[in-house]
Amino acid sequence: MSSLRTRYAGIVRRRIAWLAFFLGALLLSLATDIATGPSGLSVSEVLRGLFRRDALSGPQGVILWEIRLPQALMAVLVGLALGLAGAETQTVLNNPLASPYTLGLTSAATVGAALALVFGWSAGGLGQHVVVPGLAFLCALGASLLVLTLARIFGTGVDLLILFGIALVFLGNAIVALLQFIADSAALQQVVFWTLGSVGRATWPKLAMLAAALLAIGPWSLGDAWRLTALRAGEDQARSMGVAVERLRTLALVRASLLAAIAVSFTGSIGFIGLVGPHIARLAVGEDHRFYLPASALAGALVLSLAALAGKTLVPGVVLPIGIVTALTGIPLLIGLLLTQRRTW
Amino acid sequence: MSGLRIENLSVSYRDRGVIENLTLPVLPRSSVVAVLGPNAAGKSTLLKALAGLQPSNGEIRLHGENLNRMDANLRQHRVGYLPQALPLASGLLAYELVLGAAHAAGGGGGPGRAERESRVEAVIREFGLETLAFRRVSELSGGRRQLVGIAQVLVRRPQLLLLDEPTSALDLRWQLEVLARVAAYARSEHAIALVALHDLNLALRFCDWTVLLTDGRALACGPMNEAITPEALARAYGVPVRIERCSQGHPMVITGGAPGSGRAD
Numbered sequence: 063m064s065s066l067r068t069r070y071a072g073i074v075r076r077r078i079a080w081l082a083f084f085l086g087a088l089l090l091s092l093a094t095d096i097a098t099g100p101s102g103l104s105v106s107e108v109l110r111g112l113f114r115r116d117a118l119s120g121p122q123g124v125i126l127w128e129i130r131l132p133q134a135l136m137a138v139l140v141g142l143a144l145g146l147a148g149a150e151t152q153t154v155l156n157n158p159l160a161s162p163y164t165l166g167l168t169s170a171a172t173v174g175a176a177l178a179l180v181f182g183w184s185a186g187g188l189g190q191h192v193v194v195p196g197l198a199f200l201c202a203l204g205a206s207l208l209v210l211t212l213a214r215i216f217g218t219g220v221d222l223l224i225l226f227g228i229a230l231v232f233l234g235n236a237i238v239a240l241l242q243f244i245a246d247s248a249a250l251q252q253v254v255f256w257t258l259g260s261v262g263r264a265t266w267p268k269l270a271m272l273a274a275a276l277l278a279i280g281p282w283s284l285g286d287a288w289r290l291t292a293l294r295a296g297e298d299q300a301r302s303m304g305v306a307v308e309r310l311r312t313l314a315l316v317r318a319s320l321l322a323a324i325a326v327s328f329t330g331s332i333g334f335i336g337l338v339g340p341h342i343a344r345l346a347v348g349e350d351h352r353f354y355l356p357a358s359a360l361a362g363a364l365v366l367s368l369a370a371l372a373g374k375t376l377v378p379g380v381v382l383p384i385g386i387v388t389a390l391t392g393i394p395l396l397i398g399l400l401l402t403q404r405r406t407w
Numbered sequence: 408m409s410g411l412r413i414e415n416l417s418v419s420y421r422d423r424g425v426i427e428n429l430t431l432p433v434l435p436r437s438s439v440v441a442v443l444g445p446n447a448a449g450k451s452t453l454l455k456a457l458a459g460l461q462p463s464n465g466e467i468r469l470h471g472e473n474l475n476r477m478d479a480n481l482r483q484h485r486v487g488y489l490p491q492a493l494p495l496a497s498g499l500l501a502y503e504l505v506l507g508a509a510h511a512a513g514g515g516g517g518p519g520r521a522e523r524e525s526r527v528e529a530v531i532r533e534f535g536l537e538t539l540a541f542r543r544v545s546e547l548s549g550g551r552r553q554l555v556g557i558a559q560v561l562v563r564r565p566q567l568l569l570l571d572e573p574t575s576a577l578d579l580r581w582q583l584e585v586l587a588r589v590a591a592y593a594r595s596e597h598a599i600a601l602v603a604l605h606d607l608n609l610a611l612r613f614c615d616w617t618v619l620l621t622d623g624r625a626l627a628c629g630p631m632n633e634a635i636t637p638e639a640l641a642r643a644y645g646v647p648v649r650i651e652r653c654s655q656g657h658p659m660v661i662t663g664g665a666p667g668s669g670r671a672d
Contacts, residue, residue: 066531066540067524070502073541156495288510294497295504295544298490299559301460303511304483348543349498 077347084360091367095134136264137370139272143325145362147318148336154311161336162322166230167202171326174201180245199327206319259332259385287351335362338392345399365392416465425452426623441610442603444620450603454569458488487565493552496545508559549576568600586613607660
C-alpha cells in the first residue's frame, strides 16, 4: 500500500494540473475574445496587428489596440481581482455566500458612480470619465472602511460583519433608487448602463492601475495562504496554531476591499464573479489556499473572459454589457464541475 | 521547577469574573489531569487561558517558564489545545488538517519536512483515519472530525496538552482509545495533559490527578484517589453519589437519590 505522503503528492500534482487547465483555458478565451468583434477583422489581421500596429489601417489599429485589447484584458484582470477578493472574503467570513458584493462594496461603488452621473459632477474640469470611476472607488473604499471600523468597535464577529455588509447593500440600493428617481432621462440611462457592468470603458491607464494592484496584493495574499488554510479548520484551532485571527481577517478584508473597489469602479456592478470564482476553484482544487487562491482568481478571470466573448457573439452586431452575461457563462461551468466532481470523488 | 504551576489566575469575560484567584498545587509532568465540574464551572475558560486564547492575570508556569510572558510562537510550540468545537466541516482534506498542524510546529527549530510527514502518517494511522485521510472534512462524521482534531494536537508533540471534552462526539471504543493514547503520550513524552470531561468514570479510569471546579474556584485538587470523594462530587454537582469498585477493580461513580437531595453541605 502506498504511503499517505505518496498519495498526497499525487493529489498535489492533480491540483497543479487544474491550475494549468484554468490558465490554458483563460489564454484561449482571451485570444478568441481579442479575435472576435463586429468589425470583421480577420484572425490573420489581428495576429499581424498584435505584433505590428502599423500593419493595420488606422481604424483597424484603433479597433484592435484601443478597443478589443483593453476590453479583453480588462475582463481578465477584473475577473482575477474579483475571484481573489471573493476567495479571501469567503474564507475569513467563513461564509460560502460572502463576496465583495456582500460587504456592500459594489453597492457603494454604484452610489458613487450614480452621484457623479446624476449631478453631472466634473470636479474642476477632470471630466466624467475620471470622476465617475474615481467617486465609485472612493465610495467603495469608504464602505469597506466603514465595515472594518464598525467591526473593530463592536468586535470582529463574523456574523456582525456580514450583517453590516448586507445593511450597506440595502442602503446603497435605496440611495441609487432615489438618485434614479430624481435623474433626468439621459442620466438615468447612464446609471442603468453602469449598473449592468461593462468593460467598454477600459483604457490602458486603468489596466495599468488594476495590474499594479494585482501584482502588489496577489503575492501578499499568497503569503498568508497557510494561515488562511488553518482558519478553515476553525477559529480556535487556528488561534491555537499561532494564527492571529483578528489581524488576518482585517488584512484579508483590506486586500479584498482594495481589489474589488478598483475593479468595480472601472467596470460597474459585477457581483457574480466574486461568488462563483471561489466555488469553481473549491470544487477543482479544494481549500488548501496555496492552490485555492490562484485557482479562484483564474476561475474568476475565465468566467469573465468567456462572458466578454459571449457578450459579443450572442446577439450578432450587438455587444451586450458583460454584467448581463456573467451568469450565463459562470453557471454552466459551475454545474459542469459539480457533475464531474460527483463522478470522480 | 518541573510541572505546571498556576497561581492567582483570574479570567474575565467582559468585566464578569469567570475564574478568580485560582491557585493550584503543582500539576506533575507525565500525568493526565481531569478538569471536572458542572456546566459553566469555568473548565473551558481555564483551558483557554492556559492556551493563551483568553487574556488572564496571574502566573502560569510550565517547568518554570512563565507562559504569559513567553513569545506567542514559542508558546504554541509548547502548548497544544483542542477546542470544544469540532473542526469546521470545510473542504480541506483530513490529511491536510493534520499536515497543517504539523507545519505550524515546523518553524523555529521544529521538525524538518520529512520528520513532519512521518509524524502525520503515524498519527493518522494511530487514530484509524488512514482510509479517510483524503476525504474532505465536511464528509466526515462528528466523531471522525473529533479524532482529526485530536490528531492535529498530538502531531505537534506539545509539552502541555489542553483537551476540552475530547470524547464528546466519540463512541465507547474511541472514548477509551483516545484517553488511553493521551495517557500513553503523557507518560512517554513526560508531558502534562489537562482534559475537561463530563464522564466521571472515564476520568477515574484514565486520569492521575483532578481539578474539580465550581463557579471558577477549585473545590478539590490533587491525586485522583484523594481529591475525588463522594462528598466533593455531591457538593460540585448537587447529586448524591457513591464510589465503588467494579469486578475489575476500577473505581466507579454511581449516582443515588434524586438530583439535589444529597448535598453534603
